[in-house]
Amino acid sequence: MKIPDYLIEIHHAVETVVEEIYREQDALIKTRAELAALTAATADGYRRSEFLAMNPDLDDDGLGTAIHWDTYFGVDKDRYYKKAEYEDVAQRVAARQFSVAALSGSLLQYGKQGISLHYGKKRTGCPDGRIVAGIPLNEIIWQARNQALHWEDGSFHEPTTKCFEKLATNVDPIFGEFKVRSLAFEIIGLLGWKNADAFFTDMKLLIA
Incomplete structure (x- = not known):
């Protein structure tokens, strides 16, 4: 099967996978951001009360004590419940991270399969596509x-190792983690590939 025909067949599947990847990732980011904001507010309140406790001459009206208890019963209480909620969600965080990686891996599989169907396992005659961090697109996908x-x-x-070592050097050290976790999302x-169109645009570069 040639890549143009293949892309028609997988169009809906790719759209669905890309949408799910970023839906899962957005949910994870939002949960972490909410907890981080509450944690920061609590830390700020305690810092202010500790400062006034160490400088009693600045706390004539008991403001430091007020801040402490307001922090404890206000923001910290919210943080406590949010943290409890987060700990409950945390078990799903790992599952979501796995889901994001697995979905991203599926998208890469769609790309690799298109190349394989068109050019075979040796990729004979496959164009490079665009060059990313000094590496041809078809090589990165594969x-x-x-x-x-x-x-x-x-x-x-060896080609896989070399590819990721080069990405770690040229792009981001995070790609050096290729031996310990899936880096499909990265x-x-x-x-x-933030949408299906970006994926299809790249795949069309691989048509000889």
Whole structure:
């Protein structure tokens, strides 16, 4: 099957996967942001009360004590319940992180499969596509899919290792974590696949 025909067949699936990737990621980010804001507000309140406690001449009206108890019963109480809620959600956080990585891996699989169907496993005649951090697009898709699939058993071929080591050097050290977790989401972020159109645009670059 040629890439143009393949892209027609997977169009709906790709749209669904990309939407789910970013829906899951957005939910995770929002939960963390809410907890971080409450934690920061609590820390600020305690810092102010501690400052006044160490400088009693500035606390003639008992403001430091007031701040402390307001923080404890106000923001800190909210933080307590939010943290309890977060701890309950935290078990789902790991699942969401796995979900994001798995969905991202699926998107890379769609890309790799298109290349494989059109050019075979040796990618004979496959165009480079655009160059990302000194690496051809088709190489990143191929090796990133392999990384997402095999990171748990650590059985990487040399091209996969070289690809991620180069990304770690040229882009972000986070890509050096390729032996300990899936980096599929980081890869689609690097490629700018924030919507299905971006994915299809890149895949069309691989049509000879």
